[in-house]
Amino acid sequence: EVPLLYVDLDLEPKLRWKNVTKYYKEIGAFPGAVAADGPIAPGVQAMMKTMKVDDEYMQEMRAVVADIDDPSVTLESVMLMNLRYELSGWADTPAGLADTFASMDLAGFFAEPQGCSGLLAAMPNGTVVHGRNMDYAGFEVVTPDGRVYHWPQVTTEVIFLRHGRPLFVSTHWPGLVGVHTAMRFDGWSFEQNT
Template sequence: MKFCPLLFLLVFVILNRDCFTASEESVCEESAYPPDNKDLIPLYVVNLDLSPLQRWAPLIIDKRHMLHKLVDDVKELLESLAGEKIFTTLMKNLDSLAATLPYPYYEEIVGIAGYSNLPPSVITLYNVFYEVFTLCTSILAQDPDGNIVHGRNLDTGVFLGWDKKNKTWKVAELLHPLTVHLQFKKEGKVIFESTSFAGYVGILTAVRKDSFSLSLNKRFSWNGGFMGLLEWILFKDHSQSWVSFLTREVMQEGKDYEDAKQILSKSRLLAPVYFILGGTKPGEGCIITRDRDHSDLLNLWTTANGSGSWYLVQTNYDHWKQPPFFDDRRTPANWCMVEGGATNASLRLIYNVLSTKPVLNKETIYTTLMSAKSGEFSSWLRYCPDPCWPW
């Protein structure tokens, strides 16, 4: 039987009704900003002038014990969720899969494996995480001076080990100490900054100063990431771009907002996705809704034609459709942006909206605020005290 994420969420709601109480009704947060500095995410440098085998060494040496704990749990949980047949096929092919990854990702994975004392196949499994299990909320806004500001909550861990007693997702809790702020440097200069997880070589959240900011949100589809992985492994269909590898290439080599938009719109993808892209000029903000194939669905939703015009909110559902009742982060986010008002558009407003339940929930690992024009990039670990929605 095929695993259906949306059906799982509905069943989860029915079985855990006590998690969804009347006290969870959204009240716009107004005082969460500024966040506590104790929750700032630690900074590490990735030196792109080093060999791919060596560039992750300091980070992995620091974090390898927690990485061991996480990958052990992920392997066990994925086996129970994907089904024995699919999971066995995947695990048998992970070594050969790793060897087919484009340069420098295979080499980086081998280096991470060496410094963490984990097999390359396991690090490869860890790096396909986004293609399957990430829920998120991203917000773009244009402030009164025409500056584009960008914020996101990275939510992950759904389906992966709900602890009913403590009301937490096991994988989400294990990811907190692995969350890092990265500066990618070349010839001593910062090329871009990212929020990521130790051992993960792709890009989910990043800014390139004077160019663009970028975040990824998962998009549900019958033809999703599992299908792309199987095609890559079984049919050797390597013309697809791994979503988080593509975004890293864009961050390293993209010239400007328009260049990044074109690449993200036209590349063939391993998984469907929402690309949330912010620029440096008024009106340079868009959400790119993508199916896997570049000839399939492409929907551009910009600050010029969005429902809010001065802001855009993207969760994990197409903006032209109603979100499901059991996972509606969009409605409270939109409401709180409108309540805040265009004259107050700022990183402060975005952080407060991202701190409003259920936009903030038990899956939320971190919040990042960024601006391509100013180069602002700050990230904080997030925790959602009870009462709080599971997602």
């Protein structure tokens, strides 16, 4: 059974993810799941500085860093976790990016191909079905007490609330404040494929 957590979008960005961060700290996924393995290569730092990231999104990531409260977790390491899916799509090309990433210890990010498959179909009665599998591999975190977690052990569902009502539900992992897979209640579904 996948744990169900809540994010209240009516709260200030610095408060929204506290219960999610608390859950991951309690199971021992933090700091390891988002800790920097070493210095981030200057080329990647430069790339990250050129990215236009919404201020509210940055506030949420800064709050996650503050809530984890561990020197091995930085804003840059949390940003990289949130960019994991996008970066995995560049693992082989272009050559310049591959060289830049090679200067970092990203073996855990690209140890095996990453990606997901989705299906969108309409049934004869007009009902639309959207399915998605999670083809992730390569993630491993060792907890402080020696347990080893992979993606299935750290997967959660997060229901986002607006005005006290459920707005949408998303599949989540430690440190993630964005959305890769989601379904809006009484609305649409979303799937990112890089």
